[in-house]
Amino acid sequence: MKALLIADHDNNHLSEQTAKALSAASQLGAVDVLIMGHDCTEVASQAACLSGVGRVLLAEHEALKHQLAEPCAEAILSIASEYQAIVSAASTTGKGVLPRIAAKLDVMQISEVIEILDEKTFKRPTYAGNAIQTVQSNDSIKVLTIRTANFATTENAPTSAEVVALDITLGQQRSVHISDKVSDSERPELQSAKVIVSGGRALGSQENFNATILPVADKLGAAVGASRAAVDSGFAPNDWQVGQTGKIVSPDLYVACGISGAIQHLAGMKDSKVIVAINNDEDAPIFQIADYRLEADLFEALPEITRLLS
Amino acid sequence: MKALVAVKRVIDYNVKPRLKSDGSGVDLTNVKMSINPFDEIAVEEAIRLKEAGKVSEVVLVSIGSSKSEETIRTGLAMGADRGILVNTGDPAIEPLAVAKILKSIAESEQVGIVIVGKQAIDDDCNQTGQMLSALLDWPQGTFASVVDIQSADKVLVTREIDGGLQTLELDLPAVVTTDLRLNEPRFASLPNIMKAKKKPVSKVSLADLGLPENFIEPRLIVQKTEAPEVRQAGVKVADAAELIDKLRNEAGVL
Ligand SMILES: Cc1cc2nc3c(=O)[nH]c(=O)nc-3n(C[C@H](O)[C@H](O)[C@H](O)COP(=O)(O)OP(=O)(O)OC[C@H]3O[C@@H](n4cnc5c(N)ncnc54)[C@H](O)[C@@H]3O)c2cc1C
Numbered sequence: 296m297k298a299l300l301i302a303d304h305d306n307n308h309l310s311e312q313t314a315k316a317l318s319a320a321s322q323l324g325a326v327d328v329l330i331m332g333h334d335c336t337e338v339a340s341q342a343a344c345l346s347g348v349g350r351v352l353l354a355e356h357e358a359l360k361h362q363l364a365e366p367c368a369e370a371i372l373s374i375a376s377e378y379q380a381i382v383s384a385a386s387t388t389g390k391g392v393l394p395r396i397a398a399k400l401d402v403m404q405i406s407e408v409i410e411i412l413d414e415k416t417f418k419r420p421t422y423a424g425n426a427i428q429t430v431q432s433n434d435s436i437k438v439l440t441i442r443t444a445n446f447a448t449t450e451n452a453p454t455s456a457e458v459v460a461l462d463i464t465l466g467q468q469r470s471v472h473i474s475d476k477v478s479d480s481e482r483p484e485l486q487s488a489k490v491i492v493s494g495g496r497a498l499g500s501q502e503n504f505n506a507t508i509l510p511v512a513d514k515l516g517a518a519v520g521a522s523r524a525a526v527d528s529g530f531a532p533n534d535w536q537v538g539q540t541g542k543i544v545s546p547d548l549y550v551a552c553g554i555s556g557a558i559q560h561l562a563g564m565k566d567s568k569v570i571v572a573i574n575n576d577e578d579a580p581i582f583q584i585a586d587y588r589l590e591a592d593l594f595e596a597l598p599e600i601t602r603l604l605s
Numbered sequence: 606m607k608a609l610v611a612v613k614r615v616i617d618y619n620v621k622p623r624l625k626s627d628g629s630g631v632d633l634t635n636v637k638m639s640i641n642p643f644d645e646i647a648v649e650e651a652i653r654l655k656e657a658g659k660v661s662e663v664v665l666v667s668i669g670s671s672k673s674e675e676t677i678r679t680g681l682a683m684g685a686d687r688g689i690l691v692n693t694g695d696p697a698i699e700p701l702a703v704a705k706i707l708k709s710i711a712e713s714e715q716v717g718i719v720i721v722g723k724q725a726i727d728d729d730c731n732q733t734g735q736m737l738s739a740l741l742d743w744p745q746g747t748f749a750s751v752v753d754i755q756s757a758d759k760v761l762v763t764r765e766i767d768g769g770l771q772t773l774e775l776d777l778p779a780v781v782t783t784d785l786r787l788n789e790p791r792f793a794s795l796p797n798i799m800k801a802k803k804k805p806v807s808k809v810s811l812a813d814l815g816l817p818e819n820f821i822e823p824r825l826i827v828q829k830t831e832a833p834e835v836r837q838a839g840v841k842v843a844d845a846a847e848l849i850d851k852l853r854n855e856a857g858v859l
Binding site for chain 2: 305361363364365368386387388390391392393394395396397398399401402403404405406407416420421422423424425426427428429430431432433434469470471472473474475476477478486490515523526527532533534539540542547548558559565568569570571582583584585586587588589590591596599600603604
């Protein structure tokens with residue numbers, strides 16, 4: 296089986312999500328990696344270094360600069376017939392484009408794969424991770440998004456794979472990119488961080504969130520997460536939301552502060568290696584899955600932790 | 606322009622799903638069912654667009670058993686104008702088939718915008734809107750947190766993406782999928798619930814839409830459905846100092 300892996304990147308850096316999706320794709324067979332973007336040869340070189348990559352296909356085009364779903368789908372479909380599997384991380388880019396490929400090829404996509412049993416059998420979570428389905432696909436081409444929290448990253452290979460430039464022609468575009476508002480912070484990304492400190496509704500305001508959660512995160516070199524309630528209330532930006540409908544994470548250490556532990560939140564973090572919960576309600580559901588429970592007022596406990604770590 | 610909104614009847618988001626002991630799936634007997642929360646946001650958005658004079662009519666469609674009529678009535682009580690129930694019976698229906706049915710309705714109704722939830726909280730697929738957009742060859746604005754119709758042929762959509770927010774300008778007609786922060790759905794008032802009972806809901810079969818029966822047959826064979834591994838509750842620590850000590854010397858994560 297030959298698989299085509301769609302890379303996630305920002306025209307400069309290959310995302311670690313792709314290295315994780317690659318270890319999933321490699322279980323299916325030989326893997327080519329497709330880079331779609333503009334002025335992104337650097338990304339192709341990074342992909343070429345990953346172990347298990349057959350070829351790197353580089354599709355550069357002005358219209359692919361922001362990796363909008365429609366032109367990306369067009370580019371993928373132009374080469375899809377050479378592959379038996381089209382794979383991507385379940386990132387917002389992957390989730391946006393792969394269902395278009397599946398629809399055009401008339402196959403059913405398998406979303407958020409957490410385990411590959413064989414070439415056509417996969418495990419995937421449903422009902423916020425409360426029901427794990429084993430599904431078999433008999434479609435001629437498998438279209439899969441990978442839940443990267445469940446796969447290790449691929450190491451670098453001793454030699455680089457060949458990079459092949461593709462000549463892409465695209466039709467008239469009816470989606471135009473206007474602007475991005477991305478937080479460029481020095482912090483690690485949520486999905487690749489070893490440690491995550493998350494805050495919930497209990498923080499009460501953005502000021503409190505920043506003054507209480509961020510210092511601990513800084514001390515731990517951690518990424519910062521948030522519950523939906525904290526994001527909805529404007530304490531934290533949308534891209535910090537962890538959960539069923541936000542980001543799925545599995546760090547070595549997850550510290551949940553003032554988060555009750557709704558199933559939608561647990562769905563995003565319960566595969567973390569060690570979970571700490573800080574909550575002043577002894578009956579908070581989050582305590583049922585926490586390795587270490589600290590029953591305390593977070594406004595006292597977190598500054599204390601920050602002080603002790605200094 | 607007409608707006609088409611798809612609504613799915615799913616397990617209520619407050620209910621913890623119970624698995625059948627034979628591994629055949631989630632037990633939904635006597636379980637509270639509701640409108641998929643993302644679809645509720647889609648209905649709200651379409652109604653707001655109508656209130657703002659950007660949309661002339663809000664048409665709801667639900668695909669499933671006859672019980673899905675309740676889901677349509679929920680949206681009608683919020684303020685949508687009429688419903689279409691595509692009766693496909695009890696079996697779960699996959700996003701690919703749903704997208705094909707929606708395509709047929711979007712075309713026959715000649716709608717200017719389709720708004721659907723980004724995912725259903727039961728199958729968690731996150732596929733239907735994108736598939737529909739591809740099948741119709743219309744632009745897509747997924748994971749929307751702002752939908753701003755500029756004119757009869759342009760809409761600005763702000764999307765929640767992994768790195769933050771992204772704004773796109775799409776030609777209409779287009780397909781939009783909703784994210785959590787697009788709006789806060791209204792509660793239906795009692796008079797509106799009563800009024801909704803009289804709003805028209807047409808019931809159609811696949812044959813009425815000119816679609817063959819076999820086309821909703823699932824492509825994926827669900828071999829089994831099992832519970833995830835359960836995590837055991839751990840230990841209680843007395844204070845911050847003990848916590849740090851345990852993380853450092855017991856868990857080894859600091
Ligand atoms: C369709 C849908 C999708 C969703 N997706 C997500 C998702 O992806 N991610 C997500 O997180 N949620 C999601 N939710 C929301 C989820 O159901 C919960 O509403 C949300 O997770 C609650 O956030 P919270 O725990 O911060 O707030 P709450 O449930 O209000 O909990 C606050 C906690 O803080 C504790 N507390 C209060 N004061 C203090 C103090 N001083 N010190 C210590 N502890 C304190 C309280 O005891 C309580 O346990 C979704 C919901 C729906 C319907």
